[in-house]
Amino acid sequence: MVPPSFYLILSAILFTLGAAGVLFRRNALVMFMSVEMMLNAVNLTLITYSRLLANVEGQVFVLLVMAVAAAEVAVGLAIVVAYYRHKETADVDEMDLLKW
Amino acid sequence: MLETVWLILLFPLAGVLINAFLGRWLNRRLVAAIACLAVGASFVVALLVFFAMLGLPAETEAGGNGRERIIPIFTWIVAGSFKVEASLLLDQLSILMVLVVTGVSTLLHIYSAAYMKGEEYYNRYFTWLNLFVLMMLILVLGDNFLVMYVGWEGVGLCSYLLIGYWFEKKSAADAGKKAFIVNRVGDFGFALGIMLIFATFGSLAFQDVLPAAGTILPGTATAIALLLFLGAAGKSAQIPLYVWLPDAMEGPTPVSALIHAATMVTAGVYMVARCFTLFEASPSALNWVIWIGVLTAFFAATMALVQKDFKRILAYSTISQLGYMFVGMGAGAYAAGMFHLTTHAFFKALLFLCAGSVMHALSGELDIFKMGGLRRKMPWTFATLLVGVLALSGVPFLAGFFSKDEILLGAYEGGALVPWILGTITAALTAFYAFRLLFVAFYGQPRLDKKIEKHVHESSPVMLVPMAILAILAVLGGYIGLPRFLGLGNAIDEFLHPIFAASVHVPAAAENATMEIVLLAISLLAVAIGFVAAYWIYIRNWGLGARMTKSAQWLYDIVYNKYYVDEAYTEVIVKPLRMLGDFIAVAVEERSIDRAVNGFAQLFGLAGEGLRRLQSGLVRNYALAMFIGIVAVMVYFLVRSVWGL
Numbered sequence: 143m144v145p146p147s148f149y150l151i152l153s154a155i156l157f158t159l160g161a162a163g164v165l166f167r168r169n170a171l172v173m174f175m176s177v178e179m180m181l182n183a184v185n186l187t188l189i190t191y192s193r194l195l196a197n198v199e200g201q202v203f204v205l206l207v208m209a210v211a212a213a214e215v216a217v218g219l220a221i222v223v224a225y226y227r228h229k230e231t232a233d234v235d236e237m238d239l240l241k242w
Numbered sequence: 243m244l245e246t247v248w249l250i251l252l253f254p255l256a257g258v259l260i261n262a263f264l265g266r267w268l269n270r271r272l273v274a275a276i277a278c279l280a281v282g283a284s285f286v287v288a289l290l291v292f293f294a295m296l297g298l299p300a301e302t303e304a305g306g307n308g309r310e311r312i313i314p315i316f317t318w319i320v321a322g323s324f325k326v327e328a329s330l331l332l333d334q335l336s337i338l339m340v341l342v343v344t345g346v347s348t349l350l351h352i353y354s355a356a357y358m359k360g361e362e363y364y365n366r367y368f369t370w371l372n373l374f375v376l377m378m379l380i381l382v383l384g385d386n387f388l389v390m391y392v393g394w395e396g397v398g399l400c401s402y403l404l405i406g407y408w409f410e411k412k413s414a415a416d417a418g419k420k421a422f423i424v425n426r427v428g429d430f431g432f433a434l435g436i437m438l439i440f441a442t443f444g445s446l447a448f449q450d451v452l453p454a455a456g457t458i459l460p461g462t463a464t465a466i467a468l469l470l471f472l473g474a475a476g477k478s479a480q481i482p483l484y485v486w487l488p489d490a491m492e493g494p495t496p497v498s499a500l501i502h503a504a505t506m507v508t509a510g511v512y513m514v515a516r517c518f519t520l521f522e523a524s525p526s527a528l529n530w531v532i533w534i535g536v537l538t539a540f541f542a543a544t545m546a547l548v549q550k551d552f553k554r555i556l557a558y559s560t561i562s563q564l565g566y567m568f569v570g571m572g573a574g575a576y577a578a579g580m581f582h583l584t585t586h587a588f589f590k591a592l593l594f595l596c597a598g599s600v601m602h603a604l605s606g607e608l609d610i611f612k613m614g615g616l617r618r619k620m621p622w623t624f625a626t627l628l629v630g631v632l633a634l635s636g637v638p639f640l641a642g643f644f645s646k647d648e649i650l651l652g653a654y655e656g657g658a659l660v661p662w663i664l665g666t667i668t669a670a671l672t673a674f675y676a677f678r679l680l681f682v683a684f685y686g687q688p689r690l691d692k693k694i695e696k697h698v699h700e701s702s703p704v705m706l707v708p709m710a711i712l713a714i715l716a717v718l719g720g721y722i723g724l725p726r727f728l729g730l731g732n733a734i735d736e737f738l739h740p741i742f743a744a745s746v747h748v749p750a751a752a753e754n755a756t757m758e759i760v761l762l763a764i765s766l767l768a769v770a771i772g773f774v775a776a777y778w779i780y781i782r783n784w785g786l787g788a789r790m791t792k793s794a795q796w797l798y799d800i801v802y803n804k805y806y807v808d809e810a811y812t813e814v815i816v817k818p819l820r821m822l823g824d825f826i827a828v829a830v831e832e833r834s835i836d837r838a839v840n841g842f843a844q845l846f847g848l849a850g851e852g853l854r855r856l857q858s859g860l861v862r863n864y865a866l867a868m869f870i871g872i873v874a875v876m877v878y879f880l881v882r883s884v885w886g887l
Contacts, residue, residue, distance in 0.1 A: 164865050173865075234861035241859025 149190040156183035170222045170232040174215065181211050243294035244311045246287065247332045250340060251379055253283040257372040265365025274355035277368035281351050281375050285344035292337050300740055307740040309334055312385055312449070319388075326446060331385035335741045338580060338734075339382035339512055342587045346504045347375045349708035350591065354496040356704035357598055367407060367494070374400035378505055382512060386447040387436045390513070394432065394477065397506045398425045404501060405493040417489040424486040428476015435469030439520075442466065448516065453744070455519035467520050467527030470513065471534075478510030478564045480538045485808055487561055491553040495601060498553060499594030503560045504587040511567040511583050515576050515741075522574075522746055532572025532653070536661040536668075539565025541805070543671035547678070548791075548802045552597045552608045555679050559634065560590055562668060566649050569661055574747025575652025577738045581723040582649055584734070585641035588719045589633035592712035596627040599701040599709065600683065605694050610679060615688035619698045622706050624684050629713040631680045633720075635673035636769050641720035647765055648723060654761055656747065666768050673772025681780040725762065727755040 156179055163176025185204045192200030226232050257280025265273050295309045302308040310333040318328040351371060358367055377400055381393025399422075406418030436446065442462055443451045455463065474480070479487035490502045501507070514521060514531065521527045539562045546558035563586050570579030601608060603620060617624045633640040636647070646669065653662040688695060700706070723734040779786045791798045800806070 161869060165862060165869060168862070173861075237861060238859030241857055 146190050146194050149186060153183045153186040153190070156180075156186065168233050168235050170225070170234050170237075171219075173234065174218055174222065178211060178215065181207055244291055244298075244309075244332055245313055247291055247311070247313055247330055247383065248315060249287045250284045250291070250344065251330075251376060251383070253280045253287070254372045254376040254379065256280060258369055258376060261365050261369040261372065265369060268365065270359075270364050273365045273368055274351075277372050278348065278351040278355060280372055281344060282348045284375070284379070285341075285348045288337065288340045288344045291332070292341060295332075295334070295337060307333060309740065323444065324440070326386060326388050328389055329385040330383040331448060332383065333741060334738050335512075335515060335580070336382050338584065338738070339508075340379060342508075342584055343375065343378050343382065343505045346587050346591050346712075347371075347378075347500060349711055350496045350500040350504075350595075353499075353595055353598070353705050353708040354494075356702050357496055357602065358494060361494075363407070367404075370400055370403045370407075371497075371500070374404070374501060374506070378509070381509055385449075386445075387439060387451070388446050390516075391432065391436060394473070394509065394513075395429065397501070397509065398422065398429065398477070401425070401490070401501050401506055404497040405490045407494055407497065408492070411492070414492040417486075417492040421486040421490050424483050425476045428473045428483050430472075431469045431476070432473025435466050435473065438462070438466050438469060452517065452519045455517075455523040458523060460523070460525055463520060463523035464525070464527055467517075467524045468530060470517060470520065471527065471531060474510030474513050474568075475534065476510070477513075478507050478568070479561045480510070480534050480565065480568060481541070484538060484542065484561050485811060488554050488557040488804070491551070491557050495553065495594055495598030498557070499591045499598070502557065503590040503594050507560060507564055508567070508583045508587065511564065511571060511579060514568070514571045515580055518571070518574075518576055518742065519744060521571075528572045528574070530572075531568050532656075532658050532661050535565045535568025535570075535572055536653075536658075536664045537565070538562070539569065539668045540664045540671075543668045543675065544801055545804050546675040547671060548798060550609050550611055552600065552610050552613075552679070552683065553594070554608075555610070555675060556590065556593050556597060559593075559672065559675065560586075562672065563590065563634075566646060566665065566668070569653050569658075569665055570649040573649070573653040573656035573658055573661070574745055575649055575656065576742045576745065576747075577732075577735045578645065578648035578652045578723075580738060581734045582642075582645035584722075585633070585645040585716070585719045588712055589630045589641055589716040592626060592709060592716050593630040593634065595705070595709045595712065596623050596630060599623045599705055602701055602705070603698050604690065605697060607690070607694060610683040612689055612691070613683040614686045614690070615684070616698070617684045620700050622700055623709070626706075626709045626713040627680060627684065629716050631676045633716040635676040635772065636669055636765065637673075637773075638766065639717075639720070641716050641718070644720035644723050644725065647725065647762055650765055651725075651758060651761055654757075666765055669765050670768035670772040670775075673769040674776045675772075677773050677776035678780055681776055685781055686784055725758060727758045 160176045160178075160180030160183060163179065164173050167173055167176065185207055188200040188204050188207075192198065192204075222232055225237070229236070257277050260276050261268075261273055268276075299308045310331070312329055312331055314327055314329040316328050317325070319326040351368075354367070354371065358364060361367060374397060377393045377396025379393070381390055381397060384390035384393055402418045402422040405421050406415050408414045409418070439451055440446055442458055443454060445451060472483075476483045487502060487507065491498055493502070521531065542558045542561035542565060546555050546562065549555045549558060563582070567579045567582050567586070570576065570582060597608075599620065600613070600616065600623060603616075603623075604613065607613065629640070633642040636643045650662055650665050650669070653665055690698070723732050724730050726732060779790070803809075
């Protein structure tokens with residue numbers, strides 16, 4: 143059996159990769175995927191502790207996170223697509239219309 | 243039957259609501275019909291109530307007033323010990339007022355239907371007219387000072403609205419404002435008086451306050467009475483607040499007739515009559531009333547002598563006659579004052595309707611020196627105007643004769659000799675200006691513009707019938723109050739007696755018939771002098787008037803310009819107030835308050851200017867800021883849990 147610490151380490155790695163992706167990538171789509179990765183890393187942590195502590199609450203919470211993530215992606219992707227159609231780019235550095 | 247008196251209020255209210263909300267979509271005839279029917283129905287109910295009242299004994303077995311009813315409607319205000327019922331007080335005094343108000347209003351509504359035919363805001367006119375009737379009825383039927391005050395302000399509002407009916411005309415809009423503002427000065431006194439009444443008596447209901455008036459300190463009583471009288475002087479156009487009434491003639495003529503001659507301006511007289519115990523409780527208040535009244539009567543009559551505007555002559559005459567009523571009130575001849583109020587309502591409304599009829603025929607011309615010879619062209623108007631003039635000047639056997647002489651008699655009996663003399667002189671002046679009006683406008687050679695002269699015509703029957711009815715009333719109205727020496731009984735005195743029974747001025751039972759006849763003869767002589775003078779100047783020696791004017795130009799100018807009272811008010815009151823207003827507008831409003839507010843706005847603007855540099859527009863910067871923030875929060879909690887802080 144794989145020890146729980148492995149799951150936690152994997153989760154930490156995934157979260158770090160996601161955070162780095164959000165911070166350093168310029169493409170809005172990639173940033174989105176990175177955000178999803180961070181969410182799933184957290185989900186993994188929650189599942190792990192749920193198993194470890196034999197408590198079902200963690201799993202319920204994961205389901206909620208997935209639902210919210212799905213909704214968020216639906217809206218976010220729509221915005222990105224609309225923006226791309228409008229400006230022919232998805233580079234976040236060029237999204238500065240609301241700047242002072 | 244007496245308890246159904248609330249119906250009298252219901253009909254005009256219904257008329258107001260229908261014409262206000264649906265009038266725009268209704269046929270003009272229907273609008274007028276609704277308004278007339280609403281008031282007419284009120285009048286019918288008032289008549290039924292009146293006859294039912296006559297059927298009751300004047301005195302109950304316990305000695306109270308058997309014809310008095312208090313009709314509760316709802317409890318209006320309850321706050322601690324302050325309790326106000328919205329209830330109606332029906333007694334001899336209020337039913338008399340209700341009859342006058344609804345009766346004259348009905349006739350004037352009918353007259354208006356024809357007179358206002360071509361006007362644009364037809365439904366608005368009738369809405370306001372009905373609203374006026376409603377408010378006036380609330381005023382006279384109110385059972386306490388606060389309900390009365392509601393009506394008091396309501397009629398002021400309607401007066402303002404109707405004076406400014408032709409609001410596109412600047413003079414009309416200004417006149418409306420003037421009436422409203424001058425009335426506010428009086429209302430201010432009335433409001434203070436009401437507050438003082440509550441502070442003194444702990445109640446505002448008439449039946450609590452009025453019988454207890456004798457128990458308070460004379461100083462307080464004087465203060466209350468004078469404050470109330472200030473209100474009355476505003477509404478009833480007495481010195482020093484009479485200046486609004488002549489200007490109010492800018493309104494449509496039926497409005498002048500109804501509001502500014504027959505009903506609203508008598509509200510002050512009614513109020514003094516209603517509160518007479520308060521006035522009698524003060525040693526000096528009645529003196530004030532009688533002197534203000536007689537001075538107003540005299541000076542307004544002198545101003546009427548030289549005016550050229552048909553309606554303005556009548557306006558000054560109204561002020562003068564209201565002065566007479568206050569003389570009656572001040573002398574304790576309350577019934578005589580109310581009697582004169584009633585007869586005056588008839589003949590002054592009639593005179594104004596004649597003025598309207600003349601205006602209609604002459605395309606709005608009002609200068610009597612540009613009329614002349616209308617007698618033949620407008621026979622019906624001439625006949626009714628003749629009746630009005632005779633009644634106003636106090637020619638025997640017409641209404642004004644009986645009522646005016648009863649007031650003068652009351653003044654004489656009350657020991658007010660100088661007011662009596664002034665009142666008698668005023669009677670001569672009244673006869674002079676009334677006949678001057680008649681002679682100049684209706685006799686002699688026509689002095690009209692040729693263009694206007696071609697169109698001169700008699701008015702339509704819809705206008706003539708109300709005039710004829712009022713003319714009949716102006717003749718017969720006097721017979722409800724015959725002089726005592728005839729021994730036929732004075733109906734109105736007897737009817738109103740229970741109201742004024744508590745007065746200290748109840749006339750001695752054994753009257754001196756000789757003295758009464760002598761006084762009557764003196765005032766008849768005064769009327770005759772006025773008539774002969776007018777006849778001499780304006781019929782026999784046409785042009786004498788103009789020569790007399792020339793020879794005493796300075797005097798004429800002073801009187802013609804109304805003693806420069808308006809100008810004095812402008813200098814002494816309006817201009818300083820305006821300067822104060824300008825000072826507050828600039829120094830306080832703009833320089834202090836506005837600058838403080840604008841300063842704060844600028845401060846926040848500058849702060850925003852500085853902070854907006856943080857918005858770099860780079861999404862990753864925002865993400866980094868968020869990341870750092872989250873890490874900082876986590877570190878904080880980590881540190882706390884590890885070191886147990």
